[in-house]
Amino acid sequence: MRHRQLGTTGFDVTEVGFGTWNIGGDWGDVDEEAGREAVRAALDAGIDFIDTADVYGDGFSxxxxxxxxxxxxxxxxxxxxxxxxxxxxxxxADRYDYENLSKFVDRSREYLGVETLGLVQLHCPPTEAYYQPETFEALDRLRDEGKIDHYGVSVEKVEQALKAIEYPGVETVQIIFNMFRQRPAELFFEEAARRDVGVIVRVPLASGLLTGELSRDMEFPENDHRNFNIEGEAFDRGETFAGLPVEDGFDAVDELREHVPEETTMAQMALRWILDHDAVSTVIPGSTTPEHIEANAAASEKAPLSNQTHGAVRDIYEEYVFDSVHHRW
Incomplete structure (x- = not known):
């Protein structure tokens, strides 16, 4: 597995990491052993970067x-x-203060079993939080206290990412970027590279659409966000199917199929497309299926996509996705 530097953190991480939202909730039921087995599968695949959150199953992940x-x-x-x-x-936004963040950090330290958290990210706060310096001063204080080593942000919008990296302590930004969410590759990637900010890409497979394995008539469990958050009923709509109306997504996937390289799955193509962008430090697909986790990791060893394939992806994006998605996030 190839490695990349994660900004200025000093962490050298596998360019395909492992996202654990899937094992912590909002994707249907996952029992404890299945959750552990997914983490084991990631380690067995050579992955050495794992992303989680305190709300994934309320600490389950x-x-x-x-x-x-x-x-x-x-x-x-x-x-x-x-x-x-x-x-x-x-x-x-006003509740993103030292008192609350300190409590959350202490709980995560306990659940992960560490004295110091290697990297803590603000978890998609309201836009106003990025404009209040006291939030980032609280993170500086937690770092000075030895409770965290590094901090960053997880954002919904490019605007939030650009504002966050104005704070010198922000070393990483986690953002949605995939073949259906291409806007970050414009100004944000340029600025992140200029400031040596690590970029962690989440939702790389657009909630499964870009695996090519979902069908139009598929039904999801009641506690799967692909059932209950289609219109953003529970949290930001962009977290589900990248914010794209699902039928448009299926139409775009049908067009993408003919551009998948030989001996490559569509999911691997989607991950390789992301990794072809030099500003990306690591991409964090999630799954509870060991075979999928192994296949995702293998995308690191695939050859870069051709210029022709990148052009085709852009054409499909502009035809099926751009008008619904590009301006929103």
């Missing part, structure tokens, strides 16, 4: 990660990034 890292004895070899803030109720 963090706990399973900590258990497996102890079981394997690989804590020093694996970089774990978690997130904080979405447990706030109400979820308002």
């Amino acid at each position: 963090e706990q399973r990660i900590g258990e497996v890292l102890d079981e394997r004895g690989v804590r020093e070899e694996v970089t774990v990034a978690t997130k904080a803030g979405r447990r706030l109720d109400p979820h308002t």
